[in-house]
Amino acid sequence: MNEQSLWSIFINACLINNFVLAYFLGICPFMGVSSKLSNAVRMGIAVSFVMLVASICTYGINLLLQAIDAPYLQLISYIVVIASTVQLVEMFIKKFSPVLFRALGIFLPLITTNCAILGLALFQTNRGYDFIESIVFAFGAGAGFTLALILMAGVREKLDLADVPQLMRGAAVSLMVAGILSMTFMGFAGLGT
């Protein structure tokens, strides 16, 4: 494994196969939290952090499951690990940085049901990444998620001022914007190969 392949894993997870815009993972927070830029930034950071921790934990769990030869426990153990990781991260942040904790607020517990985290754990197992590759993959996915969230929030803040037809308001117009964003991200295909 060389430097080049690590870089391509990062670019791949962040831009080419962006979790939100190419795999549709984490659409719920993407639609729900992206109405204000400040919230979007916080949510993005929180998700990236949990992704990193969850990636390390699920790597360990996977080794253990392989050792005792019980692949059917994969899904159940992953979801338990992710749920408890979120809880742990929450307690940790509360203890060490109450300011950050207040800023993140309700977004932390919501991360448990974010498909991007479970998706990350499953993808890294399916693709057989080693420890370093998993961490880089988690970094890239988190950065990509944050990027997509911030871009979307920027567009939606402007959209509030625009004259959108009555029928298009809400989810319909957000999906259209997401579609256009997704098309622009297709322009990154070919990078990192």
Add this chain to the structure above:
Amino acid sequence: MAAKPIKIPVVSETEQETNTFLNGLWQQNPVFVQVLGMCPTLAVTNSAINALVMGLATMSVLLMSNILVSSLRYFIPRQVRIATYILIIATFVTAIDYVIQAVSLEIHNALGAFISLIVVNCLILGRAEAFASRNTVNKSIQDALGMGLGFTLALLLLGIIRELLGQGSLFGIAIFPENYENWIIMLLPGGGFFTLGLLLLVFNWLQQRDTENSQ
């Protein structure tokens, strides 16, 4: 976006049951009205058959988890209910995952990790929390069937539109003549967002027209 309240306040037992069922199918359609469970809705609907399998898999998980959650509703302590629901759902999803793998390896490969991701489909957890934990087994079954069917139909509709325009075929059978130029964009992620956005637009329009007519 909130659904209209049911017009008749007093309804008989049988009427209530059909209401629970029809609610999920149309008035509270999980995809078009509640906008829940978007990840699978967009990710696997690039062909009609994938959409159908995904819809049916979600529906069976929803049905089984609703039955179990509602029959255990007096035994699950409130503090740990969410964790318990997730464990129940994850168990059934694992089972469904192996069933699909046994029936058709091809479809299993096409759907990939998205079968496992049914666990975090907000629709299932949402129904367990909002409906099954408070209602009888019988009503929960009605609710699961209605919501599941509503979800499957929405997925199928998206899958049909995207496959027809993107490949000119339906369930793998060519529909359009040879010289039809495929809209590649419909198969790509962007097409999924656009199709769902347009369908939401149509659905909003239909609901608005209904309200105007009833006034």
